[in-house]
Amino acid sequence: MSALTLNRKTLRALLPLASLALVLAATFYAQPRTMSYFGLNLMLQYAVPIALATIAQMFIITVNDLDLSIGPFVGLVGCIGATYLHDTPALGILALLLCIGAYAAMAALIHLRNLPSIVVTLGASFIWLGIAVMILPSPGGKAPDWLKAIMALQVPLIPFPIIAALLIALLVHIGLMTSSYGVIMRGTGGNPRAMARAGWSELRTKMAMYALAGFFGVLSGLSLIGLTTSADAHIADRYTLYAIAGVILGGGEFVGGRVSPFGAVIGALTLTLAGSFLIFMRISPDWQIGAQGAILIIVLALRALISAGEARR
Amino acid sequence: MTALWSKLRGQPWIWSFIAMIAVWLATIAFTGGQGAGEILTAALSFATFTIIIGLGQMMVITTGPGNVDLSIPATITLAGVVATKVMDTDNARLLIGIVAALGASFVVGLFNYGLIRLLRIPPIIATLSSSFLILSTAISYGRGIRIKPPPMLADFATTRILGVPLLAIFVLLLSIGMALLLKRTLYGRTVLAIGQNPRAARLAGLNVDLTRFATYLLSALLAGVTGIVLSGFSGGAALNMGEGFLLASIAVVVIGGTSVAGGRANVPGIWGAALFIYLLDTMLNTFGASAGIRLIMTGVIIITVITIAGGDRQQR
Numbered sequence: 001m002s003a004l005t006l007n008r009k010t011l012r013a014l015l016p017l018a019s020l021a022l023v024l025a026a027t028f029y030a031q032p033r034t035m036s037y038f039g040l041n042l043m044l045q046y047a048v049p050i051a052l053a054t055i056a057q058m059f060i061i062t063v064n065d066l067d068l069s070i071g072p073f074v075g076l077v078g079c080i081g082a083t084y085l086h087d088t089p090a091l092g093i094l095a096l097l098l099c100i101g102a103y104a105a106m107a108a109l110i111h112l113r114n115l116p117s118i119v120v121t122l123g124a125s126f127i128w129l130g131i132a133v134m135i136l137p138s139p140g141g142k143a144p145d146w147l148k149a150i151m152a153l154q155v156p157l158i159p160f161p162i163i164a165a166l167l168i169a170l171l172v173h174i175g176l177m178t179s180s181y182g183v184i185m186r187g188t189g190g191n192p193r194a195m196a197r198a199g200w201s202e203l204r205t206k207m208a209m210y211a212l213a214g215f216f217g218v219l220s221g222l223s224l225i226g227l228t229t230s231a232d233a234h235i236a237d238r239y240t241l242y243a244i245a246g247v248i249l250g251g252g253e254f255v256g257g258r259v260s261p262f263g264a265v266i267g268a269l270t271l272t273l274a275g276s277f278l279i280f281m282r283i284s285p286d287w288q289i290g291a292q293g294a295i296l297i298i299v300l301a302l303r304a305l306i307s308a309g310e311a312r313r
Numbered sequence: 314m315t316a317l318w319s320k321l322r323g324q325p326w327i328w329s330f331i332a333m334i335a336v337w338l339a340t341i342a343f344t345g346g347q348g349a350g351e352i353l354t355a356a357l358s359f360a361t362f363t364i365i366i367g368l369g370q371m372m373v374i375t376t377g378p379g380n381v382d383l384s385i386p387a388t389i390t391l392a393g394v395v396a397t398k399v400m401d402t403d404n405a406r407l408l409i410g411i412v413a414a415l416g417a418s419f420v421v422g423l424f425n426y427g428l429i430r431l432l433r434i435p436p437i438i439a440t441l442s443s444s445f446l447i448l449s450t451a452i453s454y455g456r457g458i459r460i461k462p463p464p465m466l467a468d469f470a471t472t473r474i475l476g477v478p479l480l481a482i483f484v485l486l487l488s489i490g491m492a493l494l495l496k497r498t499l500y501g502r503t504v505l506a507i508g509q510n511p512r513a514a515r516l517a518g519l520n521v522d523l524t525r526f527a528t529y530l531l532s533a534l535l536a537g538v539t540g541i542v543l544s545g546f547s548g549g550a551a552l553n554m555g556e557g558f559l560l561a562s563i564a565v566v567v568i569g570g571t572s573v574a575g576g577r578a579n580v581p582g583i584w585g586a587a588l589f590i591y592l593l594d595t596m597l598n599t600f601g602a603s604a605g606i607r608l609i610m611t612g613v614i615i616i617t618v619i620t621i622a623g624g625d626r627q628q629r
Contacts, residue, residue, distance in 0.1 A: 119563055123612045130604075287449045290453075
């Protein structure tokens with residue numbers, strides 16, 4: 001453990017924060033008027049649902065799986081939120097609980113039959129979308145007033161989205177990174193066999209992680225319609241991709257249970273800001289998706305460079 | 314009969330064909346036997362595209378866990394746009410168009426593997442990120458307007474011989490070629506060996522890197538071929554033409570009996586699975602199901618078939 005290895009490790013940990021700072025600086029440079037309470041509030045509004053979806057994806061990645069259905073799932077939650085939860089709250093809550101249960105059931109299926117998560121979740125994405133289309137065939141519905149009130153909260157000095165994002169990260173950090181059950185969950189991603197030998201049911205852990213992902217997916221959908229005030233089955237299709245990118249940008253590893261809640265939230269903030277930045281730079285809409293892909297590749301390239309140095313030591 | 318059945322049951326591809334025949338029978342039972350042949354002909358036409366990309370995806374998935382090509386839909390779109398734009402509805406420019414589209418796909422494959430090998434990005438993330446760049450390139454190059462394919466390409470993609478699409482025959486030959494490539498060549502055997510145990514393959518002196526490189530190239534090129542013929546089939550390239558092929562490309566491989574853990578590939582299963590997926594859609598349409606029900610049923614049935622067929626054969 002030379003000082004330099006430690007340095008590289010710190011460097012790796014700081015990379016997500018550095019990317020956020022860079023994108024933030026670039027945005028301020030491109031549009032100085034965003035450097036205000038109001039500007040940040042407006043730009044980062046959608047960071048809250050994206051951060052929640054990213055955290056959901058992070059739980060799945062922790063146990064070495066990948067969820068390709070989180071976007072349509074968030075859309076489905078939005079549709080339930082804007083219809084049942086608004087009209088008959090009890091029924092709405094029941095439906096949302098069922099959604100979380102469905103995620104846990106998906107975990108059981110994947111684990112018991114040893115199926116690839118990407119195929120099962122890809123199939124599930126059709127189911128979520130189908131149900132959402134049936135609930136809300138065309139865009140509409142009304143978000144419950146309390147949701148709108150929460151999302152429109154004005155906090156003095158620091159914009160609400162920043163406080164909300166940090167709070168989410170802190171809560172998940174305490175649960176996953178510092179609690180003993182969190183260690184078991186991450187351990188299941190690191191070495192499932194060892195954890196099973198130690199007497200921890202992999203099935204239970206996976207179901208718990210998927211249920212948590214479902215729960216955060218529900219929070220994401222609700223916070224999203226709190227902002228948009230109405231819903232649409234396709235409202236969050238892009239979230240699947242945002243969520244994966246957010247986890248990776250935040251320094252999460254794809255396998256081995258190496259994840260970071262703060263990183264994931266920072267990744268989500270970076271992505272949200274990158275979207276605004278691209279608009280301020282007047283980059284043609286054709287290249288918007290491409291530019292996000294490029295940002296992802298650049299960050300991963302930087303990380304590979306740092307890791308390569310680490311390995312050479 | 315029982316001996317035949319027990320032999321057939323051991324074949325990984327059998328489930329996809331059983332599912333396909335069941336769905337077909339359900340459809341013609343509903344229509345009272347009407348259009349049984351036409352449905353099959355249409356299924357053969359539409360399934361061919363899924364089969365071509367399925368073959369490429371199969372090779373990628375066979376090289377081991379974590380290997381999957383998510384850039385296939387974007388590559389289809391890019392190849393379709395490049396082909397129709399370069400051909401510019403002119404038969405004489407057919408060849409240049411094909412070369413240009415395949416060239417673009419080649420670059421995609423090169424780029425994908427570069428990300429995976431040089432930057433050590435996991436293939437799922439690498440191909441996902443590159444697919445955004447590819448799609449943006451296609452959007453920016455295509456500029457929206459739908460250009461018709463040259464008549465020769467359109468004819469090739471839509472001609473039928475005795476009810477059998479010419480394209481299906483072409484894809485049958487391609488599939489036989491791929492099966493031979495997999496079973497009889499050094500490249501194919503190496504792909505299987507890497508999927509079973511990359512370390513052992515490397516220690517045995519096989520060229521693992523070159524083989525993986527060739528596999529990602531192959532997948533991109535096959536996606537390119539699909540883009541070209543699909544634009545001929547559907548009267549031009551469209552920016553959403555790759556949509557739906559992501560699930561299809563992975564689903565046909567898995568339903569077809571190829572091991573997701575790598576090391577075991579199955580070409581006939583891809584045919585059964587591709588036909589099954591198309592016939593499933595036809596069946597739900599025939600039953601007059603609403604869009605929502607159709608989506609739900611597609612998801613449920615795909616998960617069910619994978620649960621029945623795909624589960625216990627895999628090992629870690």
